[in-house]
Amino acid sequence: MTVLAAWLVIAAILLFGMTLHRAFVRRLNHGVDPSVRDGTDPLLSGILPGLALIGGLATALGAVHLLRAEVVLPLAAILMILCRNDVLTILIDLSGLAMTSARAIAKGNPFPLLAAVAFIGLACLLSVAALFPAGSADVWAFQIPLAQSIVSHGGFVTPQIGSNFYGNIPLFFNVLFASTLLFVDHWFAAGLLNAVIFLAFLLLLVSCAHRWRAAGSLLVCFLIAFQPFFTSGAAVPLTDLPRSCFSVAAVLYLWRYLETSRPSELVSCALVLGGAVGGKYTELQMVGLIGLALLPSICRGKLPLPLFVTCLAAFLSLAGYWYAKNLIVLGNPIYPFMFGHPGLSDQWMADYTLELGRAFDPANRVFVTNLTTRQGWHDFFFIMHDWFLDRRLYAIVALILIIGGFIASPRRIFVLVAMTAAMFIIWYVVMFNHIRWATPAYLLYFSTAYIGASLMAEKIAVSKTAQPGGFVFDMSVRLLAGRRAVSGHLFAFAVTVAALVVFCLPAAKFIYRPSGQPYCWMEQGVMDVLIGRQKLDDFLGAQREGYIIYRYVAASDLRTVFQPFDTCSTLYAAAYTGGRDKGWLLRPYIFPQSENDVDAFIKRNNIRYFVRVTEKQELLADRIGATKFALAEKTISRMLPESTLLLKDGFGWELYRFNGFPSQ
Numbered sequence: 001m002t003v004l005a006a007w008l009v010i011a012a013i014l015l016f017g018m019t020l021h022r023a024f025v026r027r028l029n030h031g032v033d034p035s036v037r038d039g040t041d042p043l044l045s046g047i048l049p050g051l052a053l054i055g056g057l058a059t060a061l062g063a064v065h066l067l068r069a070e071v072v073l074p075l076a077a078i079l080m081i082l083c084r085n086d087v088l089t090i091l092i093d094l095s096g097l098a099m100t101s102a103r104a105i106a107k108g109n110p111f112p113l114l115a116a117v118a119f120i121g122l123a124c125l126l127s128v129a130a131l132f133p134a135g136s137a138d139v140w141a142f143q144i145p146l147a148q149s150i151v152s153h154g155g156f157v158t159p160q161i162g163s164n165f166y167g168n169i170p171l172f173f174n175v176l177f178a179s180t181l182l183f184v185d186h187w188f189a190a191g192l193l194n195a196v197i198f199l200a201f202l203l204l205l206v207s208c209a210h211r212w213r214a215a216g217s218l219l220v221c222f223l224i225a226f227q228p229f230f231t232s233g234a235a236v237p238l239t240d241l242p243r244s245c246f247s248v249a250a251v252l253y254l255w256r257y258l259e260t261s262r263p264s265e266l267v268s269c270a271l272v273l274g275g276a277v278g279g280k281y282t283e284l285q286m287v288g289l290i291g292l293a294l295l296p297s298i299c300r301g302k303l304p305l306p307l308f309v310t311c312l313a314a315f316l317s318l319a320g321y322w323y324a325k326n327l328i329v330l331g332n333p334i335y336p337f338m339f340g341h342p343g344l345s346d347q348w349m350a351d352y353t354l355e356l357g358r359a360f361d362p363a364n365r366v367f368v369t370n371l372t373t374r375q376g377w378h379d380f381f382f383i384m385h386d387w388f389l390d391r392r393l394y395a396i397v398a399l400i401l402i403i404g405g406f407i408a409s410p411r412r413i414f415v416l417v418a419m420t421a422a423m424f425i426i427w428y429v430v431m432f433n434h435i436r437w438a439t440p441a442y443l444l445y446f447s448t449a450y451i452g453a454s455l456m457a458e459k460i461a462v463s464k465t466a467q468p469g470g471f472v473f474d475m476s477v478r479l480l481a482g483r484r485a486v487s488g489h490l491f492a493f494a495v496t497v498a499a500l501v502v503f504c505l506p507a508a509k510f511i512y513r514p515s516g517q518p519y520c521w522m523e524q525g526v527m528d529v530l531i532g533r534q535k536l537d538d539f540l541g542a543q544r545e546g547y548i549i550y551r552y553v554a555a556s557d558l559r560t561v562f563q564p565f566d567t568c569s570t571l572y573a574a575a576y577t578g579g580r581d582k583g584w585l586l587r588p589y590i591f592p593q594s595e596n597d598v599d600a601f602i603k604r605n606n607i608r609y610f611v612r613v614t615e616k617q618e619l620l621a622d623r624i625g626a627t628k629f630a631l632a633e634k635t636i637s638r639m640l641p642e643s644t645l646l647l648k649d650g651f652g653w654e655l656y657r658f659n660g661f662p663s664q
Contacts, residue, residue, distance in 0.1 A: 002184065002186050002188055002189075003127060003131070003188065005183075005184050005189075006180065006184045006186070006188055006189040006192050007127070007192070009180055009183045009184050009189065010180060010189070010192060010193055010196055013051070013054055013179060013180070013193075014047060014050065014051075014196070015087070015090070016050075016054065016076055016079070016080065017046075017047070017049075017050025017051050017052075017053055017054045018042075018043075018046045018047060018050040018090055019050075019079075019080060019083045019086050019087050019090065020050060020053045020054075020057075020079065020083065021042075021046045021049045021050040021053060021268070022042060022046060022083075022086040022089060022090060023083045023086045024049075024053075024264065024267065025042060025046070025264040026086065028262075028263040028264040028267055028310070029262055029263060029264050032262055032263070035262075036262075036264075037210070037260075039092075039093040039096050039097070040093065040096075040097050040100075040207075040213070041207050042090075042093065043090070043093055043094065043097060044203040044204060044206055044207035044213070045203070045204050045207040045256075045268070047196075047200035047203060047204070048197070048200050048201060048204055048245070048246065048249050048268075048272050049253075049268040049271045049272055051176065051197065051200065051275070052246070052271040052272050052274065052275040052318060053271065054176070054179060055172050055173075055175055055176050055179075055275055055278070055318065056271075056274070056275075056317050056318045058072075058175045058176070058178070058179050059172070059175055059278075059318070059321050060317075060321075061075075061155065062150060062154070062155035062156050062175060062178075063155060063156060063321060064155065065153065065154045065155035065156075066154060066155065067150065067151075067154050067155050067175075067178065067179075067182070068154045068182075069182055069183060072179075072182065100112075101113070101116070101214070104214075109214075111212075111214035111215040111217075111218070112214045114214070114218060115206075115213075115214040115215075115217040115218065118217060118218060118221050118225075119199065119202070119203075119217065119221075122199065122221065122225055123195070123199060126192075126195035126198070126199070126231075126234055126235045127192060127195070127235075128526075128529070129191075129195070129234070129235040129526070130188050130191035130192045130194075130195055130235035131188060131536065132235075132526070132536075132540070133187075133540070133544065133572075133575040133576055134191070134236045134237070134238075134575070135544070136236065136238060137568040137571055137572075138238060139187075139236060139237055139238060139575070140568065140571030140572060140574060140575045141568065141571050142161070142163070142166045143174060143177065143190070143237050143238060143239065144177070144187050144190060144237060144575075145161050146160055146161055146166070146167075146171060146174040146177075147174045147175075147177035147178040147181050147190055147237075148178075148181060149161050150171070150174060150175060150178035151178050151181050151182055151185075156171075156325070158325070158329050158330075159343075160174075164336075164342075164343035164344050165336060165344060165352075168326060168329075168330060168335050168336075169280075169281070169322075169335070170277070170278050170279055170280060170281065170319070170322035170323075171278075171279075171322065172275050172278030172279040172318065172319070172322070173239045173242050173243060173275075173279045174239075176193060176197075176242075177189075177190035177193060177237055179193075180192070180193050187237060187575065190237035191235045191236060191237045192235065193237075194234060194235060194236065194237050194238070194241065194242055195234050195235040197241075197242040197245050197246075198230070198231075198234040198241060198242070198245060200245070201245035201248070201249055201443075202217075202220050202221075202224060202225060204249055204252060205220055205224075205252065205447055205450055206220055208252055208255070208256065208450070208451055208454065209450075209451075209454035209457070210454065210458060211454070211457055211458060211461060212454070212457050216450065216453070216454060216457075219450060219453060220450055222394070222397075223394055223397070223398055223446045223449060223450060224394075224443070224446050224447075227394045229439075229442060230439075230443065239279050239280060240436055240439055241439065242279065243275075243276050243279040243280045243283055243440075244439040244440040244443050245443070246272045246273070246275045246276035246279065246283075247272075247273070247276040247283050247286050247440045248440055248443045248444045248447055249272045250269045250270075250272045250273035250276060250286060250290060251286070251289075251290070251416065251419055251444055251447075252447060253265050253266070253268045253269035253272065254266070254269045254290055254293060254294070254415070255415060255416055255451070257269060258293075258297075258415065259412070263307050263310075266303075266307060266311055267307075267310055267311055267314050269290065269311070270310075270311035270312070270314040270315040271314050271315075271318060273286060273287065273290065273315055273319075274314060274315040274316070274317065274318030274319040274320075275318050275319075277315075277318075277319040278318050278319040278321070278322055281334055281337065282431065282437065283440075284334075285423070285426050286440075289419050289422055289423070293415050293418075293419065330342055330343075336349060355433070356431070356433055357433070358432075358433060359432055359433050359434070360433050360434050364432075367379040367382075367383060367432070369428055369429050369432050370429075371425065371428075371429060380425070380428050383428065383432075384424065387435060387438075388438075388442060388445075394446070395445075395446075397449070398445060398446050398448075398449030399449070401449040401450070401452040401453045401456075402417065402445075402448055402449050402452045403452075404452055404453070404456050405448075405449075405451060405452020405453065405454075405455045405456055406452065408452075408455045408456045408458075408459040409455045409458075409459065412455060413448065413451060413452055413455060416444070416447070416448040416451060417448060419444065420441060420444045420445050420448050423438075423440060423441035423444060424438065424441045424445075426441075427441050526539075537551075540576070541649065541650075542650065544572075544576070545566075545649075545651045545653070546566060546569070546572060546611075546649070546651070546653055547576055547649075548647065548649040548653075549611060549647060549649060549653050549655050550569075550572055550573040550576045550577070551576055551577065552646070552647050552655065553573060553584050553585070553609070553655070554573065554576070554577035554582070554584060557582070557584070558584055558608070558609050559583060559584055559606075559608065559609075560583075560584070560585070560586050560605060560606050560607055560608060560609070561584055561585045561586065561607075561608075561609040561610065561611065561655075562585075562586050562605070562607045562609070562610040562611070562635065562636075563585050563586070563588065563610070563611040564588060564591065564624065564628070564632035564635075565611065565613045565620050565624065565629075565632065566588060566611075567588050567589075567623065567624060568588070569585050569588050569611075570585050570587060570588065573585055586605055586607065588624075590605065591628050591631050591632065591635075592631050592634075592635060594631075595631070595634055598631075598634055598635050598638050599638065599661070601635065602635065602638070602639065602658075607639070607658060608657065608658055609646075609655065609656065609657055609658060610635075610636055610639060610643070610655075610656055610658060611653055611654065611655055611656075612636055612640070612653075612654045612656060613651075613652055613653055613654075614652040614653075614654065615651065615652030616652070639656070639658045640656070642658060642659050642660065642661060642662065643656040643657060643658045643659060644656060644657045644659060
C-alpha cells in the first residue's frame with residue numbers, strides 16, 4: 001500500500017506541476033508561432049520545471065509555516081480549477097500521444113512501443129530499488145531528518161536539524177522530499193521522488209530531438225539509464241543526482257532557447273537553475289556559465305529586458321530564500337563559507353575546508369590541479385581518460401557521437417561542448433576531492449552526445465542526395481534506400497530483436513546462470529528479489545549489516561539497547577523500520593567516563609539490552625577509537641555473565657538481554 005500511495009501522491013504532484021508550467025508557457029509564448037514544437041514536447045519537457053514550481057510554492061508556504069496538508073490541498077485544488085483549461089490540454093495531449101504511438105506501431109514502427117516499455121520498465125525497477133533502505137549514512141543522518149523536520153514544523157526553523165552546518169545549507173530538494181512525506185510518512189516516497197526526477201530528466205533529453213524521439217529514447221537509456229554512474233543512486237534520497245539533473249536541465253533549456261527563441265525555454269531554464277542553486281552551493285558555478293553563454297545575446301540586444309526580468313524573478317523565487325535567510329539570520333548568504341561561520345568553530349571549518357580542497361583518497365593527492373602549469377594539464381587529461389573514458393563503452397560511444405555532432409553542425413552544438421569542458425575543468429581545479437562532484441559534468445557530457453546524435457540524424461534526414469565529398473551523407477542515402485527496400489514489419493521485427501538482445505540478454509542469462517548480477521548498476525542479489533527468488537527481508541538480512549538485529553529491536557520495542565560499535569546505529573535502526581527513531585538505542589557517542597564508571601553507566605542509562613560484535617575487532621577499534629572501544633568491551637564483559645542471547649546474524653552481531661546485576 002505504501003508503494004501505491006507514494007505513486008499516487010507523486011502522480012498528483014506531477015500533474016499539478018505540469019499544469020502550472022503549462023499555464024506559464026501559454027502566457028510566455030503568447031504571440032509566438034508555433035507556441036510549442038508539438039503537443040508531445042510539453043509532456044516530455046514540462047516535468048522538471050513543474051517540479052521546480054512545486055518546490056518554489058512549497059518554499060513560500062514553508063517560510064510562513066503553512067506547509068501543511070490542510071493548507072496545501074485546498075490551495076492546489078483552487079489553482080487546478082483556475083487552470084482547468086491547461087489540465088484539459090495536458091489530458092488531450094496525453095491521449096493524442098497514445099493514439100499517435102498506436103498508429104505508428106500498427107504501421108510497423110516498433111520504436112514507440114519499445115520506448116514505452118523501456119521507460120515503464122525502468123520506472124518499475126527504480127520503484128523496487130527505492131524499497132531498499134539506502135546504505136549511505138548521509139540519508140539517515142541528514143536528508144530524511146531534514147525533510148521530516150520540515151514536515152513536523154510545517155516549514156523552516158534555524159537550524160532545521162541539530163547541526164549548524166547541515167541545518168542551514170540550501171534545502172530545496174529536502175522541501176521536495178517533504179512534499180511527499182507530507183502525505184506518505186515513509187522514506188520510500190522521498191526515494192521515489194528522486195527516481196522520478198531522474199526519469200523526468202531523461203524525458204527532457206528525449207524532447208530535445210526534433211525527430212526520432214521514440215528511437216532516441218533507447219539511445220538515452222543506453223547512454224545514461226543503464227550504466228552504474230547515475231542509475232545506481234537514482235532511487236536513493238540524496239541530493240547529488242537531482243541537483244545534477246536540475247543543473248544540466250538548465251543547460252538543455254538554454255540550448256533549446258538558442259534554437260527556438262521561445263521565451264518559455266529561457267524561463268524554464270531559470271526555474272530549474274533556481275532549483276539547482278537552491279539545493280547546493282556548488283551549482284552557483286552554473287549561474288556564471290549560463291550567464292556567459294547568454295552574454296552575446298545580451299550585448300546584441302537580442303534578449304528582451306522584460307524576458308530577462310522574468311527569468312531573474314523566476315530564479316530568485318526558487319533560490320533566493322535560502323541565501324536571504326542565511327544573510328539575515330547568520331550574516332552570511334553562503335554559510336558557512338567565505339563570510340563567516342557562527343556556530344561552527346574555526347578549527348572545524350579549517351578541517352572541513354582542508355577536506356574539501358584535496359582528494360579524499362590519499363593516492364589521488366599526487367595529481368596537480370593547478371592548470372597554469374604543464375603538469376596540471378597533463379594530470380587533467382590523464383584523469384579525464386582514466387576516470388571517465390578508459391574501458392567504458394558508454395563514454396566512448398558518447399565521445400564518437402559528440403565528434404559526429406560537431407562535424408554535422410558545429411555552431412549548434414558548440415555551447416554544449418564548451419560548457420561540458422568548462423564544468424570538467426571547474427571540477428578538477430576546485431572540487432577534485434571525489435568523482436561524485438563531477439556528476440553534473442558527466443551527465444552533461446552524455447546529454448551533449450545525445451544531442452550530437454540528434455543533429456546527425458537531422459542532417460541525414462534532410463540530405464536528399466549525397467553531398468559532394470561527404471562520405472557520411474553518401475552512406476546515409478544508401479542506408480535510407482536500403483531501409484525503404486525492406487518490409488516495414490520485417491524492419492520492426494529486426495529492431496525489436498536487437499533491442500531485446502541489448503537490454504534484456506543480461507537478465508535472460510541471469511535466469512539460467514544466477515551466480516552473477518545481470519546489470520552492473522544493480523546491487524548483488526537485487527535481481528533475485530525482483531524475480532521472486534528471494535524475499536526482500538532475507539536479502540536485506542544477508543546484505544545489510546545489523547538489519548536483522550535492528551528489525552528485531554524495533555519489532556519487540558526493546559529499550560534501552562547499548563550498541564557502541566556502530567557509529568550510525570540510531571540512523572540505521574530508524575532506516576530499517578520506516579525512518580522513525582523511537583529511542584530504542586543508546587546514542588553511539590555515549591560511553592562510560594572510565595572503567596570505574598561502568599556499573600554506574602549501566603544503571604544511569606537503564607541499559608537492558610546490548611549488541612556484541614565478534615568480528616572485525618581491529619577495524620571497529622580504529623573506527624571508534626581504541627579508548628572508547630576498550631570501555632565498550634569492558635561494559636559488555638561486565639554485563640555478559642548476567643545476560644541471555646536473543647539473536648545473532650551472519651555478520652558476527654549478537655543481541656543480548658541483560659538480566660540485571662545479582663542482588664547483593
